[in-house]
Amino acid sequence: MADTMMRPEALSKTETACRSCGSKALTPFLDLGITPLADRLVRQNDKDTPELSFPLVVAVCPDCSLVQITETVKPEILFADAYPYYSSFSPALMAHSRDNVLARLEEKPLGGDSLVIELASNDGYLLRNYVEAGVPVLGIDPADGPAAAAEKIGVRTLNDFFTLDLARKVREEHGPADIVHGNNVLAHVADTNGFVEGIRTILKPDGVAVIEMPYLRPLIEHVEFDTIYHEHLCYFSLTALDHLFRRHGLYLNRVEQLAIHGGSLRVFVQPFEAVEDSVKTMLADEKAIGLDSPAYFEGFSKRVEKLRTDLNLMITDLHSKGYSIAAYGAAAKGATMLNFCGLDTSQIDFVVDRNVNKQGWLMPGAHLPIREPEALINEQPDYVLMLAWNFADEILAQQAEYRAAGGKFIIPVPSPRIV
Numbered sequence: 001m002a003d004t005m006m007r008p009e010a011l012s013k014t015e016t017a018c019r020s021c022g023s024k025a026l027t028p029f030l031d032l033g034i035t036p037l038a039d040r041l042v043r044q045n046d047k048d049t050p051e052l053s054f055p056l057v058v059a060v061c062p063d064c065s066l067v068q069i070t071e072t073v074k075p076e077i078l079f080a081d082a083y084p085y086y087s088s089f090s091p092a093l094m095a096h097s098r099d100n101v102l103a104r105l106e107e108k109p110l111g112g113d114s115l116v117i118e119l120a121s122n123d124g125y126l127l128r129n130y131v132e133a134g135v136p137v138l139g140i141d142p143a144d145g146p147a148a149a150a151e152k153i154g155v156r157t158l159n160d161f162f163t164l165d166l167a168r169k170v171r172e173e174h175g176p177a178d179i180v181h182g183n184n185v186l187a188h189v190a191d192t193n194g195f196v197e198g199i200r201t202i203l204k205p206d207g208v209a210v211i212e213m214p215y216l217r218p219l220i221e222h223v224e225f226d227t228i229y230h231e232h233l234c235y236f237s238l239t240a241l242d243h244l245f246r247r248h249g250l251y252l253n254r255v256e257q258l259a260i261h262g263g264s265l266r267v268f269v270q271p272f273e274a275v276e277d278s279v280k281t282m283l284a285d286e287k288a289i290g291l292d293s294p295a296y297f298e299g300f301s302k303r304v305e306k307l308r309t310d311l312n313l314m315i316t317d318l319h320s321k322g323y324s325i326a327a328y329g330a331a332a333k334g335a336t337m338l339n340f341c342g343l344d345t346s347q348i349d350f351v352v353d354r355n356v357n358k359q360g361w362l363m364p365g366a367h368l369p370i371r372e373p374e375a376l377i378n379e380q381p382d383y384v385l386m387l388a389w390n391f392a393d394e395i396l397a398q399q400a401e402y403r404a405a406g407g408k409f410i411i412p413v414p415s416p417r418i419v
């Protein structure tokens, strides 16, 4: 393993108060150790340089139910510099986003005078669909590469972090929005309340914010602990979201459950209260299973430990029998999985990923070299650890040739199994 024991104080801060309600009674329930940043890939030439690494401790707030990590790494380090995540590399995500836009266009008449804003618009993967329909858009994203890619395909993009200050400027310069999208971004923001107030600032009185985020319930129930890393500061239940948005005069009026990213929520947020049954029912369900209280999280750490032990036994056993092992998906969650389980190049030869911006680099901490997916056919490893298990169906179908030649996949969550 690489030397990862570096944590310059100026680059991160340990929180003692809840990111949403400010309570000082945070209750930690999982410690994933000191880990490198999950999306900070390593250059071959830098493999002997210690990586920036920070504590990864998860806590729940007993007052507003928000689950959160206690360390805040500076966003400039996490996102702006060579951020490798490009949404458009997943056909499933592209289809999901297109369906989202088509559904919104059916619900709300939008035209050349309308405005749709997306927070964390990445490479324009979602807004391009509005552009196609002739609806003016504004993307906001701090990552240089993806923002430039968005501009290239005609998605007007502000290359910046979305903050309350920026929200005020955007409102002045572009006017309020009919629809605000924010997918997988709320959990990434350190100033949770400022971000939500920013949404309120740029939304028309009859506008709607359509926000997606991974859902806490499947994370816990399916032991998706690898979706925990420094980029994800919060892990939302509907209960915690309800407290957060109401504080800013915004209401969760509708909710949908989605399969994407291991189980997500899509909430429809408006500046007036018209709460539908979908929300009332889910809030009641969360109360019934106790998701709003710290006791619910007590056994989680043990289940994560068991997954680590089981996966290690499986990989060690296969390796000791002489089988070759590779991995699929240089995902951020893959970094958490590999580093927490102590898996590295001593057992796993390489990882493949379709994102050409990741190929040629090394995974953080574990240092698996990232190669093109064709390497599975060319080298035919005996087993492939599915790090991007959230896209398992898509990837298994795509890898029919490798599987037909005898190749097998190891799916690590909720408990390791071979397919």
Ligand code: JHZ
Residues within 6 Å of the ligand: 085, 089, 090, 091, 092, 184, 231, 261, 328, 329, 330, 331, 332, 333, 334, 352, 353, 354, 355, 358, 388, 390, 391, 394, 395, 398
């Ligand atoms: P994927 C990302 O997490 C990043 P990650 C981010 N932090 C976030 O919030 C969550 O998503 C929600 C590759 N791939 O998307 C692409 C193939 O190679 O699960 C990705 O590198 N072939 C913003 O990084 C990786 O796998 C394929 O066919 O954990 C998947 O990463 C497919 C489908 C994907 O997210």
